[in-house]
Amino acid sequence: MTIDIPGVRAGRHAGVPALLVETAEATAAVSPFGAHLLSWTPRGFADVLWLSPTSMLPPKPIRGGVPVCWPYFARQGQPDDAPQHGIARTRTWSLVGGARDEAGAVRLDFVLDDADPDLEVRMEVEIGRALVQRLVTRNRGTAARTLTQAMHTYFAVGDARRVHVEGLDxxxxxxxFDGFARHRQQGDWSLREARDPGRSDRIYLDAPGRYVLVDPVARRRILLSTAGSRSLVAWNPGEEAVRGFADIPREGWLEYVCLEAANAAPDSVELAPGASHALEQRVEVAHL
Ligand SMILES: O=P(O)(O)OC[C@H]1O[C@@H](O)[C@H](O)[C@@H](O)[C@@H]1O
Structure with a gap:
């Protein structure tokens, strides 16, 4: 599709081919590779998304922004040699639609049509004062399918050691980090918790879909609302485990927290033939 939406042009962001979006309320960069949102910068704020300065480039997975994990999260239900987080993040999606609404927000629609003969997946991205992403999967086959997935958002923070997340108490x-043992959250999430401080790789269960990332250093509050999701992954590798990531600088873990709107672990989605499921996230930012 040729792009003919006011405020949208083809270019590059951090070396990655991307659609560069400019609205009255925000700028953004979205790559067709992975339908990957690389940057979302509402006016008056620094980029809400963290993108690793040492990220690999396509065809390797991009580190940062909003990777799409699909049609499974991690390697749930897959053989050990399956690509982690599925193939959607390393495929080039087709831009099939887009528009600018009356308020000036821009919407881009991508489809990944050839990833699975029975599953069609679509990513709708709305760029404006709020960021809205919708990952819609349709089972066009004749057998039921099980789906796990995530929008693996890397939120940029002033200092990961000092933020907390409300909504998980x-x-x-x-x-x-504890062999998937089950624990109960007490109080807000932070890297300062008494139980295993300094790192987090957790799948929160029966999650309510409304979270606030409070960042006293960047002096902002990020509001994340989700729909079609009952799990929330909170990931930061911390100082030690980050050394295992060639595409994250040693100090990079201080600069982000991943809060991932997910369907994972027991929260898998059963898709009957002909059925669709939408996983949605909405992100807003406010000054503290
Ligand atoms: O390195 P990847 O494949 O992008 O995964 C990053 C992280 O993604 C998180 O969602 C997982 O819970 C972590 O265990 C994982 O390390």
């Missing part, structure tokens, strides 16, 4: 979570 009292929830149970599976801790990957």
């Amino acid at each position: 009292g929830l149970d979570y599976l801790d990957k």
Whole structure:
């Protein structure tokens, strides 16, 4: 599709071919590779998304922004040699639609049509004062399918050690750093928690879909609302495990927190033939 939406042009962002979006309220960069949102910068704020300065480039997975994990999260239900987080993040999606609404927000629609003969997947991205992303999967086959997935958002923060996340208090979570043992969250999430401080790789269960990332250093509050999701992954590798990531600088873990709107662990989606499921996230930012 040729792009003919006011405020949208083809270019590059951090070396990655991308559609560069400019609206009255925000700028953004979205790459067809992975339908990957690389940057979203509402006016008056620094970029809400973190993108690693040492990220690999396509065809390798991009580190940062909003990778799309699909049609499974991690390697759930897959053989050990399956690509982590599925193939959607390393395929080039087709831009099939887009528009600018009356308020000036821009919407771009991408489809990945050839990833699975029975599943069609679509990513709708709306750029404006709020960021809205919708990942819609349709089962066009004749058998039921099970889906797990995530929007693996890397939120840029002033200092990961000093932020906290509201909305998780009292929830149970599976801790990957503890062999997926089940624990209960007490109070807000932070890297300062008494139980295993300094790192987090957790799947929160029966999550309510409304979270606030409070960042006293960047002096802003990020509001994340999700729909079609009952799991929230909170990931920051911390000082030690980050050394295992060639595409994250040693100090890079201080600069982001991943909060991932997910369907993972028991929260898998059963898609009957002909059925669709939408995983949605909405992000807003405010000054503290
Ligand atoms: O390195 P990847 O494949 O992008 O994954 C990054 C992280 O993604 C998170 O969602 C997982 O919970 C972590 O265990 C994982 O390390």
